[in-house]
Amino acid sequence: MIFPYQGSQILITDSMCDTNGHLNMVQHCQVLEDGCYGFQEDLGYTTEYFNRGYSNFVLEMNIRYLQEVFASDKVSTCYRLLDCGPKLFHYCAAILSPKGEICSVAEYVLAHVNLTERKTSNMNHELKQKMQNMLEEHKKSDSLNFKLNLSIEK
Numbered sequence: 001m002i003f004p005y006q007g008s009q010i011l012i013t014d015s016m017c018d019t020n021g022h023l024n025m026v027q028h029c030q031v032l033e034d035g036c037y038g039f040q041e042d043l044g045y046t047t048e049y050f051n052r053g054y055s056n057f058v059l060e061m062n063i064r065y066l067q068e069v070f071a072s073d074k075v076s077t078c079y080r081l082l083d084c085g086p087k088l089f090h091y092c093a094a095i096l097s098p099k100g101e102i103c104s105v106a107e108y109v110l111a112h113v114n115l116t117e118r119k120t121s122n123m124n125h126e127l128k129q130k131m132q133n134m135l136e137e138h139k140k141s142d143s144l145n146f147k148l149n150l151s152i153e154k
Contacts, residue, residue: 003094004141005042007035007077014071023069029061032093032106035077043081043089043134044127054121056110059088062149067103074098081138084131085154086122087112092148107150 010031018024023031045056069075076096083090088111095103114121123131 002142002144003078003080003092004138005039005079005081007039007079007093009074009076010034012069012071012073012075017071021070023073025063028063028065028069028095028104029106031075031095032077036079036093039079039091042130044130049127050115053115054124055113055115056089057113058108059111060109060150061106063104063106064146064149065104067097067101069095069097069103075103080141080144081131081135082107082148083152083154084128084135085152086128087120088152088154089131090150090152092144102146105146107148109150109152 012023012027012031016023016027016031040056075098077093078096079091079093081089081091088109090107090109092105092107094105097103111120112123112127113119
């Protein structure tokens with residue numbers, strides 16, 4: 001399995017599609033965003049953590065569209081942590097067709113942020129450990145069969 005973290009299943013509706021008859025670019029992003037909340041919580045970004053004044057901001061994103069998604073398709077999302085450092089983490093996400101084929105792949109680089117100062121900050125030990133544990137588990141997954149475009153410096 002390339003993507004070890006299973007997100008959610010989403011039924012694509014007509015209102016999510018554009019004039020070309022396939023899932024709109026903005027809706028692609030929304031589907032991936034809606035599916036990632038459990039993944040982010042398991043990384044340590046919980047409501048409690050946000051209430052302590054910390055969050056993460058997306059710094060960079062790249063989407064590769066591989067297969068069209070149409071209204072009435074029931075797709076699923078999945079995620080994989082790729083790397084993490086003191087302030088940054090890198091993960092990828094995919095939308096899978098009902099047959100399990102990759103329809104699109106998105107890569108993200110996010111920064112840990114102190115919301116009081118509105119600046120990036122080092123992750124605390126607990127958060128960093130959760131991420132490191134997930135990273136070690138995700139490294140056991142099958143090799144990626146596509147090229148990554150983003151990375152982080154540590």
